[in-house]
Amino acid sequence: MMNKCVTPMGKRLLRTWFLRPILDLDNLNSRLNVISFFVSSEELLTSLRDTLKSVKDVPHILKKFNSPSSVCTCGDWTAFLKSLSALLHINKIFELGISENLQEQANYFSVNIVEKAASCISMDLAYVYELVIGVVDVNRSKDKGYETTVKDGFCDELDELRQIYEELPEFLEEVSSLELARLPYMSRDKLLPQVIYINQIGYLMCIFEEKLDERILEELQDYEFAFSDEDGDVKRFYYRNAKTRELDSLLGDIYHKILDMERAITRDLVSHILKFSMHLLKGINFAAELDCFLSLALVARQNNYVRPILTAEAVLDIRNGRHVLQEMTVDTFIPNDTKIIDHGNVHIITGPNYSGKSIYIKQVALIVFLAHIGSFVPADAAKVGLTDRIFCAMGSKLMTAEQSTFMIDLHQVGMMLRHATSRSLCLLDEFGKGTLTEDGIGLLGGTIDHFISMYAPPKVLICTHLTQIFVDSHLSQSDKVKYYTMSVLRPDNSNEALEEIVFLYRLVPGHTLLSYGLHCALLAGVPQEVIxxxxxxxxxxxxxxxxxxxxxxxxxxxxxxxxxxVEKMVAFDAINGDLSLFFQDMCAGQP
Structure with a gap:
């Protein structure tokens, strides 16, 4: 969803950004400045994306150029030329397509994208482009019907060979008519013999339908059988004779002569191109980075994301935050605020099942994560302190995991408790539910007390249904803990009329002791008798x-x-009773 890059290099680079979020405040703000610039100029964004679509995987092409065993095809040259042309066009867009208004915005955001484009896409790329089109004709292969890339007029010897090869069918037709005079009469119902040329094999006389018999071969002593093949119902028998041997000596394997000569020319061209590989890669890297910025700007425009304010302070202040994916699957998404400033770093969230607790803590983590790759975030406003780690104990389990879900949770929480700092974000969703209730309450209470006891605790979001920790005072009193719940609209407090319960998905201060599990079961379609x-x-x-x-x-x-x-068995006299009558009586009425 976030990766809307149009170039292979851009897709790879943006994936790297997602895999490696950064903590460099200057670098992050620089990325955000560029995205802000493109968000404010839709026409420029669209124009650049349309141009970038022509930029192919140039690093892969250069690697292929540099490989001695690889053969450069017309497709490779076409992709290479299109990429160079697109890069040069991007430079022109920045040179001529930036209006005064856009230039003012670029200055306001301290964006040096125009200067960077000029330095990365140098005139050396234009020289390489002219060098290639001076040698390569990417349409020649399509026009001539065989693999050929070097332009006409570049090499006289090559042009002469190609002319001979292209006129070869007519020439062999004339030779065939002369050779037919030497052969005995052939039925007009059969295909007439002809001299043909086969790559790497040479020139052969092809006889159709049936092999020449011994009597004819005695008359044609220069004929020597080579091989035969069959294509459907047509059988072919190939012979060498004096004329085909003469053609082998005179013309040789002309097609491979052409290929060898063209490959020598293209190898020389490639050696010149590779001298500019650093300039090419510099331009391509700029295009990849530009593609990432345009992708993130497009996502921000389409989904109404805002620029986060990044700070070195250990704060998190989100107004009307939304879940990146969940908001795309529902008609109306209810946003929620998050405020962790100074005190109250540990937020304990209770509420019914199905009320949005897990979605809420995940959306907070996603907003923090997106801010650390330099992206806009789904919220009305967001101030995000630099976060060194995001720890999650969400009860998830891979199908290939050899441990239970509870054991995985314990490992995740253990790592969280050992390594979390004041700049970390910790998420715990239903921790303790995978064991006995008493053990779960103890583990959860101990974990919360550990965070409370820290001098500078991390930012902690905890979702739980273990509400006994509130009733029995399992938690230490501390101003570092704040309690929230997901609000529910219910007309009365009775256990009846489950249909009247409405989840509002709004985070409010406080806590609740009810989970409304029966209402969730009703929503999930559990049968009425079970409910x-x-x-x-x-x-x-x-x-x-x-x-x-x-x-x-x-x-x-x-x-x-x-x-x-049972009553009959108790009343039965085991010593004097008749077992046969007893069993008849017991089985009476049985089918």
Whole structure:
């Protein structure tokens, strides 16, 4: 979604940016300045992206040029020339397409993109372009029907060979007509013999349908059978004779002579091009970086992202933050604020299932992450302190993982507790739920107390349903902890009318002891009878009432049958009773 680059190099570079977020404030602000400039100039953004679409994978082409075993095709030369032309056009856009208004904006954002384009896309690239088009004709191969790239008129000897090769079919047709006079009469119903040329094999007389018999070969003593082949229903028999041997001696393997000569010319051309490889790579690297900036600017324009304010302070202040992906999957996304300034670094978030807690903490992490690659972020405003690490214990598990989800959570939390600094961001989602409730409460409470006890704790966002830590005072009192919940609209406090509960997805101060799991089950399509039974058990457990076994008519009848059988067994006289009658009585009425 974020990678809208149009060049292969840009896609690779932007992926590298995502894999390696940075903490260099000057570098990040420089990236943000360039993106701000392009966000404010849609026409320039569109023009540059359209031009960049013609820039192909030049580093790969140069590597191919530099490989002794590789052969440069017309496609390679076409891609190379298009790329050079596009780079030169980009330079022209920056030279001539920047209006006074855009120049003022560039100065305002301290963007030196015009000067950088001029220094990276030098006139050496224009020289290379002229050098290539002076030797290579990328359309010649298509026009002539065989692999040939060197322009007409560049080499007289090559032009002479190519003329002979291109006129060869007509010449061989004349030779074939002369050779037919030596052969005995051939039926007009059959294909007439002809002299042909096969690359790397040479010139041969081709006889169709059937092989020459011994009687004819005695008359044609210079004929020597070479080989045969079959193409569908057509059989071909190839012979060498005096004329084909003469052609081999006179013309030789003319096609490969042409190829060898063209390859020698292109190798010489490539050796000249490679002298400018540093200039080429400098221009291509600029194009890749430009492509990344344009991609991030386009995403920012399309999704209403804003420029974050990056600071060296350990703060996080987000107004109306949104989730990068989630907002694209729903009709209306409810944004939320995040404010971690000075005190209150540990935020404990409670609330119902399905109310947006996990989405909220993930969106905070994504906003922080995007800010550290120099991107705009999905929010109305954001002030992000430099963050050295983002730790996550989200309960996720790879299919190939050899550990349980709970053990993975423990490893992640352990690493978090050992390495988190005041500049870190820590996310814990339902930590402690994978074991006994008592153990989970203890682990979660101990983790929170550890963060509280730190002199300069990291920024911590915790989602939990283990609300007993509030009731039983498991947590130390501290102004470093703030409590939030996801608001819910409910007309009354009864356990009935689950349909009337509305999740507002809005983060508000406070905490809740209810999870509204039955309402979530209803939303998920769990059968009504299951939800009714769950509501009954929940109510009985809350009030300390004995819970009767769930039953229906079928189960009740079966229980009565078992009860009758047990009573008969107890009443049976095992010493004097008749076992046969007993079993008949027991099985009476059974199918």
């Amino acid at each position: 009714k039974r769950a509501a009954f058990i929940l109510d009985a457990t809350t009030k300390g009432i004995h819970i009767d076994r769930a039953c229906d008519e079928k189960i009740t009848a079966q229980d009565q049958q078992y009860k009758n059988a």
